[in-house]
Amino acid sequence: MLRLEPRREPSRIMFYVTPFLAIGLTLVAGIVLFAALDKPPLPAMRLIFIEPLTSLRGVAELLVKGTPLILIAIGLAISFRGGVWNIGAEGQFAIGALAGGTVALAFYPTTGWWLLPLMSLAGMAGGAAWAAIPALLRTRFNANEILVSLMLVYVAVLLLSSLVHGALRDPDGLNFPESRLFQTSLPILIEGTRAHVGFLVGLVAVLLSWILLERHVLGFKIKVLGQAPRAARYGGFSEKGLIWFCFLVSGGCAGLAGLFEAAGPVGQLVPALPSGYGFTAIVVAFLGRLNPLGVLLAGLLLALTSIGGETAQIAMSLPSATTAVFQGMLLFFLLAADVLVNYRPRWIAQRSAAADPLARSEAPVGTMQRLPIP
Amino acid sequence: MELLANILISAMIAATPLLFAAIGELVAERSGVLNLSVEGMMIVGAIAGFSTVIATKSVLLALAAAIASGAVMAALFGVLALTLRANQVASGLALSMFGLGLSALWGQGYSGLSAPAFPRLFVPGLSDIPFLGKLLFGQDGLIYLSLTMVAAVAWVLDRTRLGLIVRAIGENHDAAHAIGYRVVALRYLALMFGGAMAGLGGAYLSLVQTPLWVERMTAGRGWIALALVAFAAWRPWRVLLGAYLFGGITILQLHSQALGVKIDAQLLSMLPYLATIVVLVVISRDVVKVKLTAPQCLGKPFHAAD
Numbered sequence: 001m002l003r004l005e006p007r008r009e010p011s012r013i014m015f016y017v018t019p020f021l022a023i024g025l026t027l028v029a030g031i032v033l034f035a036a037l038d039k040p041p042l043p044a045m046r047l048i049f050i051e052p053l054t055s056l057r058g059v060a061e062l063l064v065k066g067t068p069l070i071l072i073a074i075g076l077a078i079s080f081r082g083g084v085w086n087i088g089a090e091g092q093f094a095i096g097a098l099a100g101g102t103v104a105l106a107f108y109p110t111t112g113w114w115l116l117p118l119m120s121l122a123g124m125a126g127g128a129a130w131a132a133i134p135a136l137l138r139t140r141f142n143a144n145e146i147l148v149s150l151m152l153v154y155v156a157v158l159l160l161s162s163l164v165h166g167a168l169r170d171p172d173g174l175n176f177p178e179s180r181l182f183q184t185s186l187p188i189l190i191e192g193t194r195a196h197v198g199f200l201v202g203l204v205a206v207l208l209s210w211i212l213l214e215r216h217v218l219g220f221k222i223k224v225l226g227q228a229p230r231a232a233r234y235g236g237f238s239e240k241g242l243i244w245f246c247f248l249v250s251g252g253c254a255g256l257a258g259l260f261e262a263a264g265p266v267g268q269l270v271p272a273l274p275s276g277y278g279f280t281a282i283v284v285a286f287l288g289r290l291n292p293l294g295v296l297l298a299g300l301l302l303a304l305t306s307i308g309g310e311t312a313q314i315a316m317s318l319p320s321a322t323t324a325v326f327q328g329m330l331l332f333f334l335l336a337a338d339v340l341v342n343y344r345p346r347w348i349a350q351r352s353a354a355a356d357p358l359a360r361s362e363a364p365v366g367t368m369q370r371l372p373i374p
Numbered sequence: 375m376e377l378l379a380n381i382l383i384s385a386m387i388a389a390t391p392l393l394f395a396a397i398g399e400l401v402a403e404r405s406g407v408l409n410l411s412v413e414g415m416m417i418v419g420a421i422a423g424f425s426t427v428i429a430t431k432s433v434l435l436a437l438a439a440a441i442a443s444g445a446v447m448a449a450l451f452g453v454l455a456l457t458l459r460a461n462q463v464a465s466g467l468a469l470s471m472f473g474l475g476l477s478a479l480w481g482q483g484y485s486g487l488s489a490p491a492f493p494r495l496f497v498p499g500l501s502d503i504p505f506l507g508k509l510l511f512g513q514d515g516l517i518y519l520s521l522t523m524v525a526a527v528a529w530v531l532d533r534t535r536l537g538l539i540v541r542a543i544g545e546n547h548d549a550a551h552a553i554g555y556r557v558v559a560l561r562y563l564a565l566m567f568g569g570a571m572a573g574l575g576g577a578y579l580s581l582v583q584t585p586l587w588v589e590r591m592t593a594g595r596g597w598i599a600l601a602l603v604a605f606a607a608w609r610p611w612r613v614l615l616g617a618y619l620f621g622g623i624t625i626l627q628l629h630s631q632a633l634g635v636k637i638d639a640q641l642l643s644m645l646p647y648l649a650t651i652v653v654l655v656v657i658s659r660d661v662v663k664v665k666l667t668a669p670q671c672l673g674k675p676f677h678a679a680d
Binding site: 004006085087137141142143144146147148150151152154155158159161162165166279282283286319320321322323324325326327328329331332335336338339342343 | 410450453454458459460461463464465467468469471472473474475476477478479481482589593594597598600601604638640641643644647648650651654655658659661664677
């Protein structure tokens with residue numbers, strides 16, 4: 001029978017191989033799924049994974065969709081490294097857009113070079129402030145941050161919707177639930193497309209977070225807190241301070257991503273602005289192994305699947321939920337494949353306990369005794 | 375009087391999906407497994423029940439489909455968290471996302487349809503009593519089933535050998551394993567019971583509460599159910615209390631307009647979520663007490679030393 005044998009040390013190779021294994025398994029499952037839906041599987045796969053890369057517009061869209069995913073996932077990766085489960089990035093994204101967008105609307109119709117930086121700051125501050133709620137409740141009252149941050153997603157989405165229906169509604173509009181169009185929008189990166197400078201900010205975030213996690217003592221402390229909370233306490237690290245830091249950084253990143261979405265491709269505040277980036281970014285963070293460079297690649301991959309998914313929806317009349325199923329499966333297979341990092345699968349011929357006296361005397365053994373005995 | 379009876383009845387109806395999901399999750403957590411995918415199991419149960427009732431016109435088959443699909447989702451979680459020993463938090467999130475996506479895919483073409491009216495209990499004579507008759511003897515069968523499940527879970531956990539074993543593996547899986555109990559197998563059973571109940575809770579939403587299919591119709595109820603289990607300090611009867619309290623808060627938004635309160639509907643919709651946060655703060659404040667009431671092995675991976 002197949003048994004799992006603990007490795008003495010986690011496998012470095014498997015750590016980097018399993019994401020690709022998970023992608024492969026998802027592709028296979030996807031082919032089965034398309035066949036089950038009566039759609040030709042291989043053309044569907046080509047539409048999703050190859051087609052977007054064949055045009056400039058497709059590549060630009062990749063950057064547009066990748067920017068919020070990368071920005072949010074960078075913050076989440078730092079947070080998850082510290083064992084801080086901020087699941088509410090979607091809400092922080094919405095509040096960031098709301099805060100930054102409110103600044104833009106407050107200065108309407110004035111505009112200037114200073115407006116966009118101010119909006120970005122407000123977006124970051126808004127996201128960080130929303131993330132400060134679970135941070136405060138966790139550090140002060142020991143409340144579970146997973147549930148608190150998730151509940152706040154629903155509150156944030158309702159708050160955005162309520163304000164766009166009310167105080168922030170376009171006074172000159174046709175009573176639609178939408179704000180005025182912003183006077184200022186993000187500079188475009190590639191002429192004639194929607195790709196904006198937010199992507200460059202995402203790259204800077206990747207670089208900064210790499211320095212933080214790999215070259216700075218604060219990153220070291222976060223990693224210790226995540227892997228061995230007790231060691232962090234003995235080391236005299238401020239657990240509460242680190243939790244606050246993780247929440248504020250991940251909230252700030254999500255808020256900035258929200259503002260970029262509002263001031264970039266959308267151009268105004270609408271109730272449907274939070275469209276799931278905050279949840280997809282969780283998959284991105286895990287698929288990227290909570291590593292900044294990995295997050296960059298995983299963010300682009302998931303952006304690719306969501307653009308390709310949209311193309312496939314139109315071309316093959318697939319339901320829009322297909323992409324969500326893919327993302328769920330990807331995380332599922334990644335977690336399943338991760339067993340190979342810590343365990344080695346091994347076929348063991350089944351032997352009856354009676355026939356083999358050794359099998360019966362097998363006591364729970366420590367690492368030392370697990371060495372092969374000649 | 376009539377209004378009060380209606381408010382109480384709608385509070386019970388709003389509470390029942392939470393009650394099903396929470397009582398199932400309670401069993402899983404008492405066995406030591408933290409299954410965060412309640413939201414995913416509920417929504418899959420909702421569409422499984424709804425699509426079955428449309429196809430077969432049979433309420434019983436629909437409930438069976440909801441129970442089975444919830445249990446299958448829970449078993450998938452078990453494969454990740456128990457067999458492959460993946461992180462339980464991440465596994466729960468994965469299954470929640472997968473469930474939301476799958477249900478939306480499955481539900482294509484079902485939006486706009488409505489389910490046939492769900493049968494209600496009618497006891498000649500008793501159901502005609504004003505006020506109490508409607509409240510006690512005129513509800514749908516699932517409400518009585520949910521109350522029965524609370525009593526059954528309380529009885530099994532506190533009074534039977536099976537309950538003792540489930541609690542033992544939740545408190546100390548190594549000791550339970552050493553005595554010879556099959557920790558992983560029992561946890562699978564507890565998990566799948568939880569999944570079945572969550573599926574039933576989801577089906578209650580799509581068959582009784584709002585007899586139609588809407589994408590993401592669970593709207594966070596699975597997460598609220600998770601909070602309820604902690605609120606109840608892992609005690610079945612307190613889950614009942616918590617669920618009915620939340621049911622009351624949820625229907626405030628429906629009846630506030632009738633009572634002449636002028637608050638923005640969207641702000642009122644925030645109430646259940648804000649109430650959950652308040653509840654979490656209140657119950658978690660005392661660290662020592664939480665440590666004493668929570669199952670000691672909750673969320674910890676188990677690997678038999680063999």
